[in-house]
Structures are given as structure tokens and as C-alpha cells.
Amino acid sequence: MNVLLFGVLADIVKTQRIDIESVxxxxxxxxxxxxxxxxxxxxxxxxAVNQKQIExxxxxxENDEIALLPPFAGG
Amino acid sequence: MFTNEELIQYNKQMILPEIKISGxxxxxxxxxxxxxxxxxxxxxxxxxxxxxxxxxxxxxxDLIDASNLHRQVLYTINDxxxxxxxxxxxxxxxxxxxxxxxxIYEKLTTENALNIISNYDIIIDATDNFGxxxxxxxxxxxxxxxxxxxxxxxxxxxxxVFNYKNENGEYGATYRSVFPxxxxxxxxxxxxxxxxxxxxxxxxxxxxxxxxIKIITGIGEVCSSKLLIYNALYNxxxxxxxxxx
Numbered sequence: 001m002n003v004l005l006f007g008v009l010a011d012i013v014k015t016q017r018i019d020i021e022s023v024x025x026x027x028x029x030x031x032x033x034x035x036x037x038x039x040x041x042x043x044x045x046x047x048a049v050n051q052k053q054i055e056x057x058x059x060x061x062e063n064d065e066i067a068l069l070p071p072f073a074g075g
Numbered sequence: 076m077f078t079n080e081e082l083i084q085y086n087k088q089m090i091l092p093e094i095k096i097s098g099x100x101x102x103x104x105x106x107x108x109x110x111x112x113x114x115x116x117x118x119x120x121x122x123x124x125x126x127x128x129x130x131x132x133x134x135x136x137d138l139i140d141a142s143n144l145h146r147q148v149l150y151t152i153n154d155x156x157x158x159x160x161x162x163x164x165x166x167x168x169x170x171x172x173x174x175x176x177x178x179i180y181e182k183l184t185t186e187n188a189l190n191i192i193s194n195y196d197i198i199i200d201a202t203d204n205f206g207x208x209x210x211x212x213x214x215x216x217x218x219x220x221x222x223x224x225x226x227x228x229x230x231x232x233x234x235x236v237f238n239y240k241n242e243n244g245e246y247g248a249t250y251r252s253v254f255p256x257x258x259x260x261x262x263x264x265x266x267x268x269x270x271x272x273x274x275x276x277x278x279x280x281x282x283x284x285x286x287x288i289k290i291i292t293g294i295g296e297v298c299s300s301k302l303l304i305y306n307a308l309y310n311x312x313x314x315x316x317x318x319x320x
Binding site: 067 | 113114115116200203204225228229231233256258269271304311313318
């Protein structure tokens, strides 16, 4: 599935978009992401599924688009 | 309500059927506070003053630095070392002598925020740190004021109108609805630390001014409960819909 990354998370992963396979919940996705890119644990970010912010764990499938979004401090 | 000079000055926006003279009157009666006269604040101030917002407050405690000039386009090399709030107010009075500009050369704090924010209808969050953003959010929620958030990171910008009351009397999401936990200040990534391209705050700050004008005149769809994320490198626009919590 498509995972969109923004701000500092895109800087850490070094791309705006990655393809992640074989996860079925957002918790699994985050566990996998934080294992692969431990630096992202230092940041607060929100999770959206198909452009909607979610709370807690959420079941996801291959066609869903996930976004990981930190706040932007700069101005 | 308007002098002949003003009628000529605002003519091209007043001939829009969405604005008309009634919309221009609303702009003249409006009071907008711009918090932060930096990268986002400068373009917002230029367009808000040119559009004829009757009263514009500018709060900033910082001094102009030469490294600001590539993006803070109200200022020139001769302004380096001077207070942003005072210089910005002078500049927008020159852009439009028919408006009132109020400079507030102070830092926004939890102590003074309510007093300052209560005097305005709409707040523009053009700050550069998480601490100020939470003060603005919490004060605007307490004072029932909508605020137009802008944030930037390198080539990306975020825009959202928070705490906006729609025509049905329902309030939209707040900053805390989207970002409930404050990121530690040790990871407060500002333009000073990581760099930014000058046009990016120009674009987002101008969009903040556009949202304020839409709220005041009641036209179009306000970017409420919908966080817009713009990427200047790839020309992408993403949205995140959020609920008020």
C-alpha cells in the first residue's frame, strides 16, 4: 500500500512516498516503519487513512492510502 | 463609508459580484491580528492591507536580521536591526493609508494572549514555533475566535482555519484536534535550523490572507476541518480531513 510521508518524516525516510506490503493494521504499519526508521520515534505525527485522520488502531488494506503527518513549526 | 480614492483603489475587487461594495465594507470593518511578522506574516500583511482590512494588528518581538530578507519581503537591508512589528506597521500604512495598523512589539505569552486576541475578529497564526501555536489555539478557543494556521517545513506548507464557526453554528477542528500533543521544543525545527525557500512562506502566507478575506466576506468554502498540505517541489496538494475533538 501507498504510504505518504510529509515534513521531517519524508526527510528521514528520504522520499515522499513508499510502498509497504503485508501489514493489515495501522499499528502494524507504524511498528514496521519505526523498526526500519527508528528516528521517526522522536517525532509526533498523525496518521490518516484515505485522507481522514484516524484515532487508535485501524484495519487497512492494499488499496488504502496512508499518510503520516507531523506538524510544521516553521513560519 | 469610502472616499473617492478608496473607491478607485478597491475598484477591481469590488466589481467582483462576490465582493461588491458590501464585501468591501465588511473588510473595512474587520479587525485582523497577524501573530508573527516573518516569512508567513509579511505576505499576509501585504495582501490584507492592500485589500482594505480596516484594522490590522501586528505582534512580534523579534528584530529584522539580514538572513530574513530572502523571504520576509516587507523589509529591506536598511531595516536590519529594527523591530519587525514597528517596521511592518509602517510599511503597510504606506501600502494603504486608509487602514489602521497597530504594532505590538511584545512576545505573545499565556499572560497577554487573551487581552490581545480579544480585540480582533480573526487571528493569523504566522508564528515559527510550537509553543506559540498552542497558546494561540487555546486562547482562540477560549475567546471563540477563528484562526488561520500556516506552517512550513523546507518546501512544504500546511494551511488550515481552526476553531471556525460555520453558518450552522458548528465549530470546526482546532489545532489540538489535529496535533493533540505538543512536540518537544528540543525538536522545534525552525527555518533558522533547517532552511526554507523564500517563495514557500510567500505562497502559504498569501493563502492565509485569502482565507481571512473569505471568512470576513462570507464567500467560498473556508478551509476548516481540512488541513491542506502543499509541496512546492512537486506541485502536490494533499488534504487531511479532521474532526473537532
